[in-house]
Amino acid sequence: MIAGTQRKYYMLGGKGGVGKTSCAASLAVKFANSGHPTIVVSTDPAHSLSDSFAQDVSGGTLVPVDGMDYPLFALEINPEKAREEFRSASQTSGGTGVKDFMDSMGLGMLAEQLGELKLGELLDTPPPGLDEAIAISKVMQFVEAEEYKMFSRIVFDTAPTGHTLRLLSLPDFLDKSIGKIMALRKKISSATSAIKSVFGQDGERQDASDKLEKLRERMIKVRELFRDKDSTEFIIVTIPTVMAVSESSRLRASLKKESVLVKRLIVNQVLPPSSSDCKFCNIKRKDQMRALDMILNDSELMDLRIVQAPLVDVEIRGVPALRFMGDIVWK
Numbered sequence: 468m469i470a471g472t473q474r475k476y477y478m479l480g481g482k483g484g485v486g487k488t489s490c491a492a493s494l495a496v497k498f499a500n501s502g503h504p505t506i507v508v509s510t511d512p513a514h515s516l517s518d519s520f521a522q523d524v525s526g527g528t529l530v531p532v533d534g535m536d537y538p539l540f541a542l543e544i545n546p547e548k549a550r551e552e553f554r555s556a557s558q559t560s561g562g563t564g565v566k567d568f569m570d571s572m573g574l575g576m577l578a579e580q581l582g583e584l585k586l587g588e589l590l591d592t593p594p595p596g597l598d599e600a601i602a603i604s605k606v607m608q609f610v611e612a613e614e615y616k617m618f619s620r621i622v623f624d625t626a627p628t629g630h631t632l633r634l635l636s637l638p639d640f641l642d643k644s645i646g647k648i649m650a651l652r653k654k655i656s657s658a659t660s661a662i663k664s665v666f667g668q669d670g671e672r673q674d675a676s677d678k679l680e681k682l683r684e685r686m687i688k689v690r691e692l693f694r695d696k697d698s699t700e701f702i703i704v705t706i707p708t709v710m711a712v713s714e715s716s717r718l719r720a721s722l723k724k725e726s727v728l729v730k731r732l733i734v735n736q737v738l739p740p741s742s743s744d745c746k747f748c749n750i751k752r753k754d755q756m757r758a759l760d761m762i763l764n765d766s767e768l769m770d771l772r773i774v775q776a777p778l779v780d781v782e783i784r785g786v787p788a789l790r791f792m793g794d795i796v797w798k
């Protein structure tokens with residue numbers, strides 16, 4: 468994982484609370500300590516990177532992580548803010564306002580086509596995954612800028628499984644919706660100059676149109692990024708329980724269907740063998756061993772590299788603790 472200077476993206480995902488943030492943060496610390504200028508990004512609407520680094524990294528911009536020898540920056544994307552940007556670009560460029568206008572002009576057929584897109588609905592009650600798709604596209608905007616070219620490792624701490632799955636199909640959906648709106652706009656503006664004048668100043672319209680087109684391009688890039696096996700790897704994090712393993716198996720199957728590369732499965736919070744006669748520990752460990760066995764016999768998981776991370780007796784917070792965890796997990 469450390470080899471090579473070419474930029475690599477790592478996405479960590481899995482069931483809620485299994486240790487995605489701790490694993491993502493510890494991987495980022497490991498990369499940076501190995502000489503890779505690194506960014507760790509949270510696209511989970513409920514961020515916990517700040518808690519993990521024991522440092523405030525919120526605010527939506529790159530924040531340098533203290534206590535590192537090599538550059539490590541953390542970024543928590545504010546999904547609300549990103550969504551607002553998307554909403555204003557879409558609405559200026561063909562949202563419900565345009566539909567009302569077209570209705571009043573008697574252009575019912577075109578209005579119906581627009582209605583089909585359900586864009587207004589999409590923005591008023593965004594489906595889970597939309598926030599994350601927009602957040603990732605925001606990250607793309609960041610990392611493609613010239614001043615960030617130096618970063619050779621980008622680690623994503625993603626939202627729990629359900630969001631990830633919806634996120635994977637979302638770029639296609641949004642791409643189609645935006646594409647339709649763009650096509651419709653072109654049709655309308657060439658159809659009648661009377662309509663044109665109502666859409667506002669030419670410059671303003673052009674600006675909204677450019678924004679929308681850029682967003683669409685970024686969505687396509689997000690989709691391509693997930694599927695680019697040379698630069699991107701999705702790492703599933705789980706814990707040794709039947710419920711978490713079952714969810715991991717379903718996640719792997721969906722990722723396979725979407726052609727996303729998965730090589731590793733991190734089994735976090737494994738109880739070390741106990742030499743004491745603690746009854747609870749012994750029963751718990753036996754239970755975990757059954758779940759581990761289940762992984763080895765699961766057709767979706769058995770071909771992955773299984774990495775066990777022990778349950779440690781203190782909470783993993785701050786750079787020294789993350790370095791300790793990273794040395795165990797990311798060998």
Ligand SMILES: Nc1ncnc2c1ncn2[C@@H]1O[C@H](COP(=O)(O)OP(=O)(O)OP(=O)(O)O)[C@@H](O)[C@H]1O
Nearest residue numbers: 483484485486487488489515736777778779782783
């Ligand atoms: N191996 C471990 N040993 C002990 N504690 C751990 C271990 N891994 C994670 N934890 C603790 O478990 C809690 C949850 O971890 P973390 O926030 O990394 O999970 P998450 O999957 O990112 O959660 P969420 O789904 O809420 O984002 C934290 O308090 C963390 O310190």
